[in-house]
Amino acid sequence: NIGGGYGTTAIAIGDALKKEELLKDYTVTYRSNAPLGLGYFYDQKNRKDLLLITGFAMPGGLATNGSKLSITTATPIAGIMREAEAFVVPTSSKYKSINDLLADIKANPKAVAIGGGNYGGVDHVTVATLAETVGVKALDLNYIPYSGGGSLVPDVIGGRVAVGIAGTSEFASYVAAGKMRVLAVTSPKKLKAIKGKTLVEQGVDLTFGNWRGILAPADLPAADLLNTLKVIDALHSTKSWKDTLTAKSWIDEYRSGDAFSKWIKTENTAIMKVLADFKLIK
Structure with missing residues (x-):
């Protein structure tokens, strides 16, 4: 894609x-x-x-x-x-941190549209692993698979999904341009290529690549x-x-x-x- x-x-x-x-x-x-x-x-x-x-x-x-x-x-x-994964939202999103997102997922997982790559792929497994930390099962998520970052990006920017997840390089230019915000990256430490806090910095003991x-x-x-x-x-x-x-x-x-x-x-x-x-x- x-x-x-x-x-x-x-x-x-x-x-x-x-x-x-x-x-x-x-x-x-x-x-x-x-x-x-x-x-x-x-x-x-x-x-x-x-x-x-x-x-x-x-x-x-x-x-x-x-x-x-x-x-x-x-x-x-x-x-x-x-490559680390990034959770991104449109700049106007109500979500300011990964914990804001997780609170809504825990309360009503089907109400939070999550866009990522193919069903069963790395993006899906990453968000399923994250959801598991708040007791939500993978099959209960409202996960919407895309063929890749190229088709996901417009739906994130346009707010047609609540959050998008993909490799950091797929979102970096849009974050730099102010079209998206990063809720979290899955790397052990902060990255130079994309601005955003790690999951670990926000109290979530999870790294993934x-x-x-x-x-x-x-x-x-x-x-x-x-x-x-x-x-x-x-x-x-x-x-x-x-x-x-x-x-x-x-x-x-x-x-x-x-x-x-x-x-x-x-x-x-x-x-x-x-x-x-x-x-x-x-």
Whole structure:
């Protein structure tokens, strides 16, 4: 989705690769949900020029849509970073803190429209985890799924949802422009890229972050896989990528090759357990 976290990540990687002369050019292809995105990716054969951005939201999006696809059958390249989530409201909102919001959610959860990414994705799990701190179950929330930050932003600004949740980079420019206010960010400490208090600062003992990574097609030849790993490993140590992480307040959580391959299988299982615990999947 244009304006969403995966697109933002793809552009950030592409721009940094170009700046470091590790890549001549790139294009970004958007799909509106996990099954469509992964389905398109898996339908492409003999593509040595294709990579997919994945993250926490994708396994949940697949599972809650009843898809049989899995990120674990692609070729893992690297996990590249982790991004905090932000809870935002229109500037005219009555909510001044996350605790104001939580009070209304506790009193009448169905009356508070919460906009975020796909059902069962990282935004949904984050708000479900937060609601749990005041005794509200995930299934009792009035959670409205969007295809990404790009489609959510106008509804937050226009007050069509009471609060929006997404990765900080999806809201940062609108907060800076005075079109939104941050109720809370899920990082352990305050961030440079977006102005707002953490949940911890407001007495809520919760931190959370959305990881994103890169997948290659399952049929990528071994020589091309090795070359791709070398390029992404090289990118990780460059000034351009370090500057990107700083500018966006992204956490430098990097693992590649076999380490990422093992990690993503464990993470996929863990995400399914979280969704089942919240009864978002059976």
